[in-house]
Structure formats: C-alpha cells, structure tokens
Amino acid sequence: MGSDDDKVNEEGAATEVSETHHAGKNAIDEESGDEGGKGTLSRYKSESSIAATEDEDDDEDRKIELGPQCTLKEQLEKDKDDESLTRWKEQLLGSVDINAVGETLEPEVKILSLAIKSAGRDDIFLPIPEGGNPKGLWFTLKEGSRYRLVFTFEVSNNIVSGLKYTHNVWKTGIKVDSSKEMIGTFSPQAESYTHEMPEEVTPSGMFARGTYSARSKFVDDDNKCYLEINYTFDIRKDWQ
Numbered sequence: 346m347g348s349d350d351d352k353v354n355e356e357g358a359a360t361e362v363s364e365t366h367h368a369g370k371n372a373i374d375e376e377s378g379d380e381g382g383k384g385t386l387s388r389y390k391s392e393s394s395i396a397a398t399e400d401e402d403d404d405e406d407r408k409i410e411l412g413p414q415c416t417l418k419e420q421l422e423k424d425k426d427d428e429s430l431t432r433w434k435e436q437l438l439g440s441v442d443i444n445a446v447g448e449t450l451e452p453e454v455k456i457l458s459l460a461i462k463s464a465g466r467d468d469i470f471l472p473i474p475e476g477g478n479p480k481g482l483w484f485t486l487k488e489g490s491r492y493r494l495v496f497t498f499e500v501s502n503n504i505v506s507g508l509k510y511t512h513n514v515w516k517t518g519i520k521v522d523s524s525k526e527m528i529g530t531f532s533p534q535a536e537s538y539t540h541e542m543p544e545e546v547t548p549s550g551m552f553a554r555g556t557y558s559a560r561s562k563f564v565d566d567d568n569k570c571y572l573e574i575n576y577t578f579d580i581r582k583d584w585q
Contacts, residue, residue, distance in 0.1 A: 459495075473572070478575045482577055482578065485579040485584065487582070488581065490546070492546075492547070494542040507527070509525060509564060510528060510561065511524070555580065557580065560576075
C-alpha cells in the first residue's frame, strides 16, 4: 500500500509540474502574440533601433537597380507589336518633340516654384536660392494650422521615373518628423507640372513653438537628387 501511495503522489506531482510548465508557456505565447505556440518573446524597438531605422531612410548611398536607361527614341522602338503598351507610351509622352530630346539619356527636373497654401490667408511663396540653402528664417507657420505645400516643376530630356519628395525636420538636434511622398513618373514637355501635397497640420502648444531646421529633397528612382534645400522655419502662436 505504501508503495502504491508513493506512486500516486509522484504521478500527482509530475502532473502539477507539467501543468505549471504548460501554463507558463501559454502565458509567454499570449504575451508574444505567437499563435503557433512557439513560445517566443515579443520584441519591441528601443529608441536606438528606431533612430537607426530613421538614419537608414536617410542613406543617400542606397540606389534602386532599375536596369540600363534608354533614350525616348529607344523607348518608342521597344515592343512595337504591343498595342496597349504603345498607347500607354503615347499617352505618357503626349506632344513631346522626339527630335529635340530623343537622343538624351539623363532626365532633368527643375523645381520652378514652392508655395505654402493655408485657408484664410494669402499663399506664402518661397524663393528658391541658387545654392539651395536659404539664409536665415525661410518662413513661419501658425501652430495648429492646416496647410499644403504646392510646387511647380518642369521635366526635360527624358522620362523621369519615380520622382519623390522627402522631408526631415529637427528641433534642438532631435528628429521630430520624417516623410516621403511619391509624386510620380513624368515625360518631358514644354509646359510645367504642378503638384499639391496632402494637407498637414502643424503641432500646437508651448513646446511645439520655436525654431526648426529641415531638409527637403526631390529625388528619383535612381536616387538622383534634383534639388536639396536646407533651411530653418518657425512655428508661432500666430502668422507673422
């Protein structure tokens, strides 16, 4: 009898240990969000890893490999038997004078004007300096205001693929904002293009006011930079 009782007690203890082990494992699985029950702990990004990710976004050396570039004439010669592709090319190129730009490989993009639009006030037109770096304060925004950035640009020589606008903002040396907006693919033409960015809202409150430094760039899929502007601006209690 004694040996039977000992055996029962040992089996009961083993069951408790097994249940405790599985309960702990399930708690880890639930905490990690692992539905497969692998028991892996969840990982959260530390401040340093987030900063590293932001720095990677600013890596100017990264370049997307898109294959060899072609002139406009070469583009038109390709896939002539594909009617839908031919129609798309004609729609993209519009009234481009192939004889004037057809042999040029590199596209050229020139930013003609930049302006800030906000309801209830006149547009703020931003002069673009030759060196790309305005001296002193470039503009002032009102805290909590809604605004849009509008710019005009012209494309020449060849098709520019994946033109995008990147924007990084710092306050007292700390990055507080980073954004990237895809503008699109454009063919060369005599008329300028106009693009309006999505609406944004300036931060508000005592800690939001002050002077910010920023860097804005226009780049394409080849990471070719057409304009880089380094500047400072203020956020204040009212427009000034």
